[in-house]
Amino acid sequence: MLKVEHLQKRYKQFSLNCSLEIKSGYVTGLIGQNGAGKSTTFKAILGLISIDGGAITLLGKEIENFTAKDKEALGVVLSDSGFSGYLTIRDIVPVLEHLYHKFDKYFFLEQVKKYNLPLNKKIKEFSTGMKAKLKVLVAISHHAKLLILDEPTAGLDVIARDELLELLREFMEKDEDRAILISSHISSDLETLCDDLYMIHDGKIILHEDTDVLLGDYALLKLDDTQYHAQTISSALQKRAFRIQLSHRPKTVLYRKLSRYHD
Secondary structure, three states: OEEEEEEEEEOOOOEEEEEEEEOOOOEEEEEOOOOOOHHHHHHHHOOOOOOOEEEEEEOOEEHHHOOHHHHOOEEEEOOOOOOOOOOOHHHHHHHHHHHOOOOOHHHHHHHHHHOOOOOOOOHHHOOHHHHHHHHHHHHHOOOOOEEEEEOOOOOOOHHHHHHHHHHHHHHHHOOOOOEEEEEEOOOHHHHOOOOEEEEEEOOEEEEEEEHHHHHHHEEEEEEOHHHHHOHHHHHHHHHOOOEEEEEOOOEEEEEEOOOOOOO
């Protein structure tokens, strides 16, 4: 569905170098702190920025050969994208009909009604949650095969986040050949949605794991300097098959727990 191999993008203060793969039928999460490289990765995948190295294959095609017609198979939500705030939902319906040959007007308006989005109110007057739902509804209303969603739950309250995640679950249930790549800096948003998770830090993928394994076999330790360097803890950490230091003060370490039968 999507394969990114050694993607490189260099800026003065930041360098991206990552690889990831999204398989058909999977919801894949990309987790990282703000500034870790999530949005840069998404923009590179979509051809919105030039890259300095690597290869991107999207729906079986190299990104350089991706046509406007091919892009109709994508549903995209970016943090800085959207319609003019002076338009209403009623205004954007004919725009969507012209943009996407497979736009499902009936489904779109049905979902607009379900989530109580006003047809005749200017988008700039929408709440943050209403704007987020509208973006996702647009992305799923033209029979896309792959959704690429950059922080779609950012700034939402718990109820709005749950409603949006339910929309995505329903999208996947309708066609087992679909896939979703979704990013967030809030891991709890993705724990119940994603099949697998990539963790990005300082422009590099530092972990890829199935969600069930990550939740069951890994843990976080938050330690001060004294605790971190204590001989018993330091020795125990060295025995773990995997560990990542996520922050420095206090030190936060992600580590893979020992099995019951490990000496």
